Amino acid sequence: MTEVIAVHSYKGGTGKTLMSINLAATLAKNGKKVCLFDLDFRAPSLFALLKAKPAECWLNDYLNNNCEIDKAIVDLSDRVPGQGRLYACFANPATDAIRDISSKDRKWEMRALGRLLALRESLLRDKGFDYLIFDTSPGLQYSSINAIVASDFVAVTTTGDRSDIDGTKRMITELYNLFEKKTGLIFNKILEPSLTAKKKEIETKINTEYQVPMFGLIPCYCDVLRAGGTLIFAQDKPDHPFTKILFEMAKKIENNDIT
Numbered sequence: 001m002t003e004v005i006a007v008h009s010y011k012g013g014t015g016k017t018l019m020s021i022n023l024a025a026t027l028a029k030n031g032k033k034v035c036l037f038d039l040d041f042r043a044p045s046l047f048a049l050l051k052a053k054p055a056e057c058w059l060n061d062y063l064n065n066n067c068e069i070d071k072a073i074v075d076l077s078d079r080v081p082g083q084g085r086l087y088a089c090f091a092n093p094a095t096d097a098i099r100d101i102s103s104k105d106r107k108w109e110m111r112a113l114g115r116l117l118a119l120r121e122s123l124l125r126d127k128g129f130d131y132l133i134f135d136t137s138p139g140l141q142y143s144s145i146n147a148i149v150a151s152d153f154v155a156v157t158t159t160g161d162r163s164d165i166d167g168t169k170r171m172i173t174e175l176y177n178l179f180e181k182k183t184g185l186i187f188n189k190i191l192e193p194s195l196t197a198k199k200k201e202i203e204t205k206i207n208t209e210y211q212v213p214m215f216g217l218i219p220c221y222c223d224v225l226r227a228g229g230t231l232i233f234a235q236d237k238p239d240h241p242f243t244k245i246l247f248e249m250a251k252k253i254e255n256n257d258i259t
């Protein structure tokens with residue numbers, strides 16, 4: 001079963017946060033109970049993008065063993081249509097909190113992994129969540145490795161930028177495969193104008209080049225860029241082609257159609 005999805009990448013700016021928010025919202029629109037987590041402690045963004053009220057605690061406090069997970073989660077179900085439930089758990093964007101978490105040692109990170117695994121069990125088994133989505137920092141940060149270890153599926157985003165290709169390939173063999181994680185590639189910001197006609201060709205090329213299945217093929221949309229990451233497409237733009245691609249990706253997860 002795929003219940004916990006980590007959205008990760010080698011380079012920054014590949015679309016992890018955009019995908020995390022919108023995949024979580026799409027699963028919620030489909031009637032599921034979903035919690036979105038900001039595990040990008042060095043550059044938290046979900047709290048600002050979602051313009052949410054703060055919870056009693058931050059995810060940082062939970063990982064520091066200073067609060068229960070219930071107190072770090074906010075209900076954002078009014079942001080999605082239908083009966084589904086969307087919740088979020090934010091990283092603390094204050095400078096002191098970023099400094100604090102950046103200075104943690106390996107021992108703390110091991111304990112944080114234990115807390116993350118406990119959170120997974122508690123939310124999925126006791127609180128009835130269907131899916132947890134982890135937005136992560138790019139590269140090999142400890143927090144991202146913890147997110148990968150605690151997940152069932154890694155959606156790795158890449159823009160196919162020259163400098164990204166080798167790093168992404170290395171992470172597939174040296175990180176995701178090492179932890180025996182199911183992995184799917186989201187090839188984002190594609191500039192190819194006739195994407196539909198060339199989809200199969202691009203898909204085969206990606207499978208051969210990266211040796212992982214393709215999870216999503218997403219064109220570069222000017223209006224996605226213009227929205228600055230603040231739109232929840234399932235709610236705000238139900239007829240947008242990006243919304244339709246997200247729906248296909250959500251279906252793959254719901255049908256466990258990921259290898």
Ligand SMILES: Nc1ncnc2c1ncn2[C@@H]1O[C@H](COP(=O)(O)OP(=O)(O)OP(=O)(O)O)[C@@H](O)[C@H]1O
Pocket residue numbers: 009011012013014015016017018019040043136137138188189190218219220221222224225227228229
């Ligand atoms: N398919 C797309 N078309 C147009 N703009 C996009 C697309 N995907 C992402 N973007 C834009 O690219 C920028 C970076 O996206 P995002 O913040 O989601 O990346 P990220 O991987 O989370 O970055 P970071 O590593 O810094 O956390 C945002 O402005 C986002 O709206």
Ligand SMILES: [Mg+2]
Pocket residue numbers: 016017018040045135136
């Ligand atoms: Mg991000």
